[in-house]
Amino acid sequence: MLDDKYLELMHGELDGANSPKASAKLGAYLAANPEARQFYQELVSMSAMLQEVKPVAPPPHLQHAVMNALPPRRSSAQTKPNLLLEAGKWLAAKFEFKYAFAFAGGLTAGVLVFALFLPAKLQEEATDWSKLYGTIGAPHAAENMPGEKRWEIRQSEVAGTISLKNAGKTLAIEIALDSPQLIALVISFDGKASRFKSFMCFDEAVQAEMVMDRGAIRFAHTGRQNYAAAFELRAASVPVMNLQILRAGEVVYGEKILP
Amino acid sequence: MTELNDQVFVRECLDGNREAFGVLIGRHQQAVFNVALRLTRSFQEAQDITQSVFIKAYEKLSEYDARYKFFSWIYRMAMNEALNFIKRSRRFEGLDVTQDYPALEQTPESDLEESEMSRKIQNALMRLKVDYRAIIILKHFQELSYQEIGYILGLPEKTVKSRLFSARQMLKQVLLKQGYVENA
Numbered sequence: 001m002l003d004d005k006y007l008e009l010m011h012g013e014l015d016g017a018n019s020p021k022a023s024a025k026l027g028a029y030l031a032a033n034p035e036a037r038q039f040y041q042e043l044v045s046m047s048a049m050l051q052e053v054k055p056v057a058p059p060p061h062l063q064h065a066v067m068n069a070l071p072p073r074r075s076s077a078q079t080k081p082n083l084l085l086e087a088g089k090w091l092a093a094k095f096e097f098k099y100a101f102a103f104a105g106g107l108t109a110g111v112l113v114f115a116l117f118l119p120a121k122l123q124e125e126a127t128d129w130s131k132l133y134g135t136i137g138a139p140h141a142a143e144n145m146p147g148e149k150r151w152e153i154r155q156s157e158v159a160g161t162i163s164l165k166n167a168g169k170t171l172a173i174e175i176a177l178d179s180p181q182l183i184a185l186v187i188s189f190d191g192k193a194s195r196f197k198s199f200m201c202f203d204e205a206v207q208a209e210m211v212m213d214r215g216a217i218r219f220a221h222t223g224r225q226n227y228a229a230a231f232e233l234r235a236a237s238v239p240v241m242n243l244q245i246l247r248a249g250e251v252v253y254g255e256k257i258l259p
Numbered sequence: 260m261t262e263l264n265d266q267v268f269v270r271e272c273l274d275g276n277r278e279a280f281g282v283l284i285g286r287h288q289q290a291v292f293n294v295a296l297r298l299t300r301s302f303q304e305a306q307d308i309t310q311s312v313f314i315k316a317y318e319k320l321s322e323y324d325a326r327y328k329f330f331s332w333i334y335r336m337a338m339n340e341a342l343n344f345i346k347r348s349r350r351f352e353g354l355d356v357t358q359d360y361p362a363l364e365q366t367p368e369s370d371l372e373e374s375e376m377s378r379k380i381q382n383a384l385m386r387l388k389v390d391y392r393a394i395i396i397l398k399h400f401q402e403l404s405y406q407e408i409g410y411i412l413g414l415p416e417k418t419v420k421s422r423l424f425s426a427r428q429m430l431k432q433v434l435l436k437q438g439y440v441e442n443a
Binding site: 007017050054057062070200 | 271274276281284288289290293296305306309310314318376380381400420431434435
């Protein structure tokens with residue numbers, strides 16, 4: 001009959017969960033106990049067998065079938081509940097607690113009144129982009145919406161446009177570049193002033209790869225690709241960003257975008 | 260550089276980018292499919308369960324708690340779907356079912372041996388009660404930690420360990436009896 005505490009050590013050893021001291025203790029026990037040694041070897045053999053089992057690939061059409069079966073989705077902004085309506089329903093349901101919901105109603109009304117009269121300086125101001133510049137091209141006035149700057153790139157290795165759009169607390173960088181060879185676009189940013197929010201591809205057959213590290217995101221692609229990255233602005237001032245285009249590991253374009 | 264984690268695509272999907280969910284499917288469908296396959300031993304059922312899991316995940320995406328890993332959440336759903344199916348059908352409870360397992364292709368001998376090994380393991384697994392089968396699958400095939408298994412199965416870590424140890428003992432006994440594990 002094997003000791004339970006050593007049984008636990010055997011399973012822990014199998015899972016790599018034992019400390020060096022526990023492993024040594026188990027080793028000494030196994031060396032002195034042939035029955036335990038046999039038991040443990042059988043466990044090890046079985047574990048090795050289980051590791052030999054390879055995963056089975058799902059049928060190739062499965063992903064497509066799932067995507068086709070997905071219900072229509074609205075964005076989270078559209079699905080936000082009507083708080084006043086929900087509060088009203090709750091109050092009606094809890095009529096017997098009239099004093100409690102009278103207090104809650106008064107508190108809610110007070111909060112709403114306070115929120116309506118928040119000082120204007122708490123509102124986000126549009127960022128002044130007039131001093132943005134870079135060697136990838138002189139910024140020029142936006143043709144459509146305010147708060148937008150666009151750079152055109154006309155080089156032998158890469159051509160296209162990079163647009164910056166500021167929408168209050170969100171900064172969107174849209175990239176439309178074309179290159180016959182693999183290029184990488186690296187955007188470095190100050191994590192205290194801004195936070196990477198999301199990545200979106202505009203082309204169905206996207207070949208762009210995006211990876212993220214602390215303070216930088218990197219897009220790599222060939223051919224013509226159109227995609228965008230969104231940043232959430234944390235500070236009131238424009239964040240400092242470093243934009244570089246690399247080909248075969250060498251910087252083709254690079255500039256610090258300063259406010 | 261680290262790859263974008265699942266939370267980014269979840270957020271994208273919640274913002275209305277449907278294709279972001281396709282990325283999540285691509286990343287996790289094999290794991291979900293294999294969990295369902297190992298539990299039910301039916302290729303067709305595993306397909307249905309996988310599809311059902313991802314559709315449910317899409318519908319309930321706003322309920323996903325980012326404190327936990329996305330794949331743990333998906334696995335939890337997959338496990339529940341598969342277990343519910345087993346309870347409804349009562350066909351796969353500790354029985355040696357062979358007819359629905361994917362047919363093997365004609366391959367070189369080494370590949371055939373490996374496939375034969377998988378078949379033996381699967382036969383032995385099917386002799387375990389579903390709770391023990393599930394924990395072997397999550398630990399040995401999906402290589403999850405005790406903590407992750409605990410979240411997926413809704414069990415404390417201590418129970419995960421004791422159930423895993425018992426499951427291993429039982430599986431070992433089955434394999435020994437069938438001559439698939441050599442006595443040391």
